[in-house]
Amino acid sequence: xxxxxxxxxxxxxxxxxxxxxxxxxxxxxxxxxxxxxxxxxxxxxxxxxxxxxxxxxxxxxxxxxxxxxxxxxxxxxxxxxxxxxxxxxxxxxxxxxxxxxxxxxxxxxxxxxxxxxxxxxxxxxxxxxxxxxxxxxxxxxxxxxxxxxxxxxxxxxxxxxxxxxxxxxxxxxxxxxxxxxxxxxxxxxxxxxxxxxxxxxxxxxxxxxxxxxxxxxxxxxxxxxxxxxxxxxxxxxxxxxxxxxxxxxxxxxxxxxxxxxxxxxxxxxxxxxxxxxxxxxxxxxxxxxxxxxxxxxxxxxxxxxxxxxxxxxxxxxxxxxxxxxxxxxxxxxxxxxxxxxxxxxxxxxxxxxxxxxxxxxxxxxxxxxxxxxxxxxxxxx
Amino acid sequence: xxxxxxxxxxxxxxxxxxxxxxxxxxxxxxxxxxxxxxxxxxxxxxxxxxxxxxxxxxxxxxxxxxxxxxxxxxxxxxxxxxxxxxxxxxxxxxxxxxxxxxxxxxxxxxxxxxxxxxxxxxxxxxxxxxxxxxxxxxxxxxxxxxxxxxxxxxxxxxxxxxxxxxxxxxxxxxxxxxxxxxxxxxxxxxxxxxxxxxxxxxxxxxxxxxxxxxxxxxxxxxxxxxxxxxxxxxxxxxxxxxxxxxxxxxxxxxxxxxxxxxxxxxxxxxxxxxxxxxxxxxxxxxxxxxxxxxxxxxxxxxxxxxxxxxxxxxxxxxxxxxxxxxxxxxxxxxxxxxxxxxxxxxxxxxxxxxxxxxxxxxxxxxxxxxxxxxxxxxxxx
Numbered sequence: 051x052x053x054x055x056x057x058x059x060x061x062x063x064x065x066x067x068x069x070x071x072x073x074x075x076x077x078x079x080x081x082x083x084x085x086x087x088x089x090x091x092x093x094x095x096x097x098x099x100x101x102x103x104x105x106x107x108x109x110x111x112x113x114x115x116x117x118x119x120x121x122x123x124x125x126x127x128x129x130x131x132x133x134x135x136x137x138x139x140x141x142x143x144x145x146x147x148x149x150x151x152x153x154x155x156x157x158x159x160x161x162x163x164x165x166x167x168x169x170x171x172x173x174x175x176x177x178x179x180x181x182x183x184x185x186x187x188x189x190x191x192x193x194x195x196x197x198x199x200x201x202x203x204x205x206x207x208x209x210x211x212x213x214x215x216x217x218x219x220x221x222x223x224x225x226x227x228x229x230x231x232x233x234x235x236x237x238x239x240x241x242x243x244x245x246x247x248x249x250x251x252x253x254x255x256x257x258x259x260x261x262x263x264x265x266x267x268x269x270x271x272x273x274x275x276x277x278x279x280x281x282x283x284x285x286x287x288x289x290x291x292x293x294x295x296x297x298x299x300x301x302x303x304x305x306x307x308x309x310x311x312x313x314x315x316x317x318x319x320x321x322x323x324x325x326x327x328x329x330x331x332x333x334x335x336x337x338x339x340x341x342x343x344x345x346x347x348x349x350x351x352x353x354x355x356x357x358x359x360x361x362x363x364x365x366x367x368x369x370x371x372x373x374x375x376x377x378x379x380x381x382x383x384x385x386x387x388x389x390x391x392x393x394x395x396x397x398x399x400x401x402x403x404x405x406x407x408x409x410x411x412x413x414x415x416x417x418x419x420x421x422x423x424x425x426x427x428x429x430x431x
Numbered sequence: 432x433x434x435x436x437x438x439x440x441x442x443x444x445x446x447x448x449x450x451x452x453x454x455x456x457x458x459x460x461x462x463x464x465x466x467x468x469x470x471x472x473x474x475x476x477x478x479x480x481x482x483x484x485x486x487x488x489x490x491x492x493x494x495x496x497x498x499x500x501x502x503x504x505x506x507x508x509x510x511x512x513x514x515x516x517x518x519x520x521x522x523x524x525x526x527x528x529x530x531x532x533x534x535x536x537x538x539x540x541x542x543x544x545x546x547x548x549x550x551x552x553x554x555x556x557x558x559x560x561x562x563x564x565x566x567x568x569x570x571x572x573x574x575x576x577x578x579x580x581x582x583x584x585x586x587x588x589x590x591x592x593x594x595x596x597x598x599x600x601x602x603x604x605x606x607x608x609x610x611x612x613x614x615x616x617x618x619x620x621x622x623x624x625x626x627x628x629x630x631x632x633x634x635x636x637x638x639x640x641x642x643x644x645x646x647x648x649x650x651x652x653x654x655x656x657x658x659x660x661x662x663x664x665x666x667x668x669x670x671x672x673x674x675x676x677x678x679x680x681x682x683x684x685x686x687x688x689x690x691x692x693x694x695x696x697x698x699x700x701x702x703x704x705x706x707x708x709x710x711x712x713x714x715x716x717x718x719x720x721x722x723x724x725x726x727x728x729x730x731x732x733x734x735x736x737x738x739x740x741x742x743x744x745x746x747x748x749x750x751x752x753x754x755x756x757x758x759x760x761x762x763x764x765x766x767x768x769x770x771x772x773x774x775x776x777x778x779x780x781x782x783x784x785x786x787x788x789x790x791x792x793x794x795x796x797x798x799x800x801x802x803x804x805x806x807x808x809x810x811x812x
Contacts, residue, residue: 095761102769104749124760124761125732133753139750139751373477373521376477376505376506376520379505380505383768384483387764387768
């Protein structure tokens, strides 16, 4: 897994094909390549829930995401560093992206207090006090040995007034500059800025300009998928993405459904992460080539057919829908294990199809075909 | 996995080596071989908890045990038969042994009522009424397509008065005869009788004689590991096992710890099943070559070493003790998944060592060496 070329490889992005605004390419990193458009699987606390690292590799996943907030609390960044970094800790020699922790501090931590320099908060686990500043955030991610580090930002709550969104965005841009100044550059490692500005077009454009002035290895669009709805999300991308540098990867944070991904790729996004395939796998929702299936549905109790005849994963090639239904009905751990494996495999198959369609110049037809096929599911996508 | 020789293979047992009373051999079945002494992994409801079938194969496991009581309630025997049998349902083409359901009816079912012909009970899940007789029990296991079928018996509660133990044993012997009469013989499939009689030597000997008079493909010792303690269990084996036919496999039901297994092999037992390795795996107890380790123990938080340096499983070769500790501390599913994988691998490595030691004529020294090494654990075995 490219272990022996670690730290000599430059962090670089190459666009190999475009189709409208959609791009297919690859990022080269110290921990191996990441083909784009890419879906990064969420491995919150150093494990993709219900999956061994070997199983994650079998799904075609190239990059795993870790959550700085969770990891700084348990097991702690110094401990991970002493144990050889997150790659060794979780048996994932490939690329790892870690978020800044800002999102979870807002959604999980107790008694958080933001000041100009950072945020002080109490752990949701034991109430212990912690502080995150841009410099601390960079140091934590260096201790994790993260391939891609994210700047410290505030994920502006939705809805926000213009004034609140402006103040929040401006603070995030100051933190972005401080993050860049504190980031230790290493060959093959990258630092990404994060565009904020809620759903206000001029704030988004000011944020893009501020980040470009600082200069980053990649640019994320943050503050979306927080309740604004798909239409507002896509129109924000319509305004934002064309202003981002063409020669750097673009990452839409926390997105999304297969349909969201098609819409964002169409608008020029290269990278995604989302808990949907893993969380849905634990709640019996299967993403398939024929749409979403709820495996708790009694109509699968006697169904000897495969979950998705097009899928190469163990749930689909070794078992029947009836077996998967039985596992969820009896609350056996193997149900979440197999369905998580399947859902990630489905997402990665979708991304591979997207990359091939862009390279063949047929992305629009590919997307239309997928959307039509998904209508057959138990639940509309 | 011997699928193409299914149903043409005779069910037969061969003793290849003896060392004192200990025996090493193999059972040939319609679904492939089972080398003895063998440890069968419990797959209660058609899944070994926290394991894919592929992972179970990786541990060296050759035979899985299913629970008739659980399977008859969910998903139901007719449904399993319609879906092609339990082997296909759970992706386990190798040998499967199913118990009779009697033990779980006694320990789990509500409002059970025993009569001369069988037992009527209510499901612990939904209160639905069910009946089990020797003939019904044989039909259920035929529908599962079980490689080894167990006769219907009553697992006598411990402690029992002599009179209660005698009446219970005599009823089980009548049910054993009825089971034999109802069993459909097929090439490569076997039917085992079950010795009862609690801890009363003369009842055990009468039970053995009754079963030998009927004639079975194998003989199980039941009604042990129910609270009588290891000394009483082993002294019951001392009395019982030498009277069992030498040319048929002997199965000690529901046993046990690694130390129990050494003691029973020494007394001539060939087969075991127990929930210990799987259940312990879900509660952070690791069985290792240096004894039992409690992975929740804080002393593992910074331990970069492997759980068991002698073990080839993924928990030991891919991760540190610190990582396993972290997974249990954060209640991640991967903790039970990896530790179950490890514990089963440990048990199967132990069985392989036992077989090799018997073949080399060094079982006593092997057992003494294991017992000495286990003293180093966090918890005495």
